[in-house]
Amino acid sequence: MSINSKQGNDSGHLLRTRSKIARALEALVTRRERVTVELSAEGEQFSANLLRADPIEEFIVVGASADAAANAALLARARVTFVATPDDWHIEFVATEPCEVVHEGVPAIRLRYPEILTVQQRREHARHDVPATLALRCVADAGGFAPFDAKIRDVGIGGISILVYSPDLMLEPGTVLVGCRIEVPGVDSVTVDLEVRYSEAVTLDDGSRARCSGCRFVNAPDEIQKVIDAVNTH
DSSP: OTHHHHHGGGTTSEEOSHHHHHHHHHHHHHTTOEEEEEOSTTOOEEEEEEEEEETTTTEEEEEOOSOHHHHHHHHTOSEEEEEEOOTTOEEEEEEEOOEEEEETTEEEEEEEOOSOEEEEOSOSSOOEEOOTTSOOEEEETTTSSSOEEEEEEEEOSSEEEEEEEOTTOOOOTTOEEEEEEEEOTTSOOEEEEEEEEEEEEEEOTTSOEEEEEEEEESSOOTTHHHHHHHHHHO
């Protein structure tokens, strides 16, 4: 996908400048990539092609879904998180104020242009999977306004993937979780700030739904290595 050559070192980063967001979205429009929105914890989705992205007039246009109920659910929301997965990329952005329009003679939905966008491809640092027998717990946003419990799926020098938190909780890209406390059996807990890069719904082995978010460390302390060591030696 042309994002690779255009984005360069921005691959795997949170994009905030209009020009970089525009390049990423234009690549999606050129390929008529599908974008998806999770509508409920039960797995209901809106999915359609991204038809236009205009950074000057500050709007995007997505096609209307063949599912009328999905269109209605999307239009009822003030803001939605779109996900696109072209090739081996994961692209995520938030858009607001959806409204019905007609684009080139067909029904469509128009939204305000996104202010941030995440592009994920390969990781800069190796990640270490947490064994099922190791209860690696994270009290996320412990220093913020709405702390919640989560399990850690994998961990590396660059960040972690947190798994098994409420499917009703949506963490948008760019959200900073303050004072997250990582609790490791047998060693002292480690406190870090995490910046959310992407979120997705997952189905667990028992059939229940949960969410998973990939996060980078904002201020990774040296103690992160002891978390990695605990995972590798368990």
